Amino acid sequence: MDALDLARWQFGITTVYHFIFVPLTIGLSPLVAIMQTLWYRTGNERWLRLTKFFGKLLLINFAIGVATGIVQEFQFGMAWSEYSRFVGDVFGAPLAMEALAAFFVESTFLGLWIFGWDRLPKKIHLACIWAVALATNLSAFFILAANSWMQHPVGVEYNFETGRAEMNDIGAVLTNPTVLAAFPHTITAALLTAGTFVAGIAAWWMVKKVRSGDTATARDVYRPAVILGLVAMLVGGAGVAVSGDQQAKLMFEQQPAKMAAAEGLCESTDGASFSILAIGDLTNDCDGVRHLIEIPGLTSFLATNDFDAPIRGVDELQDYYAQWIRDWEEANGVEATFDDDTRFYPNLAITYWSFRLMIGFGIGSAALSLAALWLLRKKGTVTDKQWFGTLGVAAIATPFLASAFGWIFTEMGRQPWVVAPNPDPSGVDGVWLLTARGVSVVTSPATILISLIGFTLLYGVLAVVWYRLMHRYAVEGVAESEKDPSPEARAAAGRDGSDDDSTLSFAY
């Protein structure tokens, strides 16, 4: 393998891995904030117990998300230095903003939340977890603005002298229609992930408690958690579907080759069908694709809201891109960046299947939400049906898988480009870059191989530890009681709030 392949594997592995933890952090921090708010508002101890229980799971997860996130920011320069030179003027800005506006808030207020239970007034302490929740979501916005720019470069012009993309409109970068669709898609997916996580664990516990005769705990503690998770799932699920449809329409316009490949659509067609099942031969090119099950006209409808609209297939798009880029390079005296073998559409099988697996796993949570809606439809009911608990646990993994395949789809689908050229009306001539031209030129394959092996081994070990910790804390269940640790409660109990000899309510 050459440096390019190794650098791509490394980026793929470290990024998909990082994004196992990120959606749970983004979605769970507001849910924990809501639980703590309910405790603050109602004074009902169940919400404190739930806050502490899901708060511990959040923190276990937060740590590994933060740790693996550092790699992401360094990796652009380390393995993709030529990409960084080409885009730095525009791509660096949202990254720096993310650190200044979001990471500082997130890290500082998380520290205050973890250690501040007995030092901060209740209201301030509650504000800390909300600050964390908002900052994680804000961070998602900035990094998605950066990624969306790679999918749909806006607010830039090409500098012929330096051969670089240069920003001329930060407003356009931050209101890129692509990020305005990708951001809601990602945070609602995160909400779906966290909702399924909360509802799944609480459903399993509810069934277990009812079956062991502790119906009171099942009803008073776990049922409300299932309901909260369920609401998050319904809001998240609806948001994912609507924003996903929006994204698909944009993508047909901005990256037609990605969407054509996602449908295995080789020849341009009026009223293109949506493929449910297709198989290809091992050559993985157009001649080998056979569509077995299709819904007529649906692809055209998804792209344009018109069942009969024409959709361009990859064969036509191949010629279109080759000609467009070559004409532009010749007209402007720019050195040729590709040869006749260059394919201007992504790997068909990966794009086709990752798109379907994203959608398929995405509706995995629906089974749990429908079951929960039915079984818990009457106020205050709990259930002892074992299958419901099992379904809860089984459903937890599905949104994680959907997110992973979603990223594999959108990043692999952008190939062979790292910065995708967009056809009219919104494309910017010259602002595109083949992935092969973005990789670092001074890092040897051996060097990247060392880090690829190092990261993969370390990540493998950490994944096992993370899973065992999450599992262990989930099966421990909600504590039977939690003492109010706030300074107010201690003052009410007649002890001085600034008592120097008291032990800390929390310590590492």
Add this chain to the structure above:
Amino acid sequence: MELTTVWFVLIAVLWTGYLVLEGFDFGVGMLLGILPKKGDKERERRVMINTIGPVWDGNEVWLLTAGGATFAAFPEWYATLFSGFYLPLFLILLALIVRVCAFEWRGKINDARWRAWADRALIFGSWLPSVLWGVAFANIVRGVELDADHQYVGGFFALLNPFALLGGVVTTLIFLTHGAIFLALKSDGDIRRRAGDFAARSSVATLVAAGAWAIWLQLAYADAAWTWAAVAVAAVALVLVVLAARARREGQAFVASAVAIVAAVVLIFGSLFPDVMPAFDAANSLTVDNAASTDYTLTVMTWVAVILTPIVLLYQGWTYWVFRKRLTTEHIPAHTGLTFRRDEPAAVAGASSGEGSGTIKE
């Protein structure tokens, strides 16, 4: 002032924030393997970890911000530096990853072997970056082999030259002393006394090594005479660290060691300017002009930085105020972590390991 100069200064400020703040939490992390005494090792370690517990994560973000700001303001510098220093940065990343996880996960499982692994991660994860940041900065200021395309072509082993290795020793000693002083400032009882003793001794070694390195830098690699002022400030500050540490004036010692770090950053960046990465062949050097983003991007980022940085300083400062109390072993609660074996009561495991704490909670 030119915008490129503004950003050169801002990036120096971000690195100052990182080295002053994470410097002491690296120091405390390294001292985990040195200071705690047999008999009360576990509780002393926990005192140490908890003095930095609420703040280490916020300290580390200064690094991410410095990295992101370099990317945004000087993309060529970011690209050359990060691809050229690939292996040292990879090692730093490994260290930071295990360190972050160890902080958060250490207390989650109540088992002596589990904690031993977390401590190894914290100690390794603090030593390695302390050494490597010094090596990296020394190489930047010394100059590296860049070709006409501004690519670093010197290879990994060229980074391990005497000046750079001494730089690694200097940052490690500074962080050890800075961390010991911070610990003495934030703890009480026996651990405070031993941290103070350590700082009193290590500050002398720091003064010698850092002083020698600074003079070497100034004589060999600095073009301007004014950076002698930074050498002088650093030297005076380090002498004050020695005096204050010996007199156990912890607050003064901490301010002095922070000033020494600031002076070191001023010396490094001051002797770089107007280069950001000098090359052996001066024609190939990366400078604030040829490495910079466009004026438009720098203007946008200036607004963002000017508005947000003071706010960050305010709430981070507030955090230090909230957690201003000195910690002792008496403050450390019993282990609340679970055990992987569910039938094993947590408290028993803590007691049987012989290093559980005084108060046993459920």
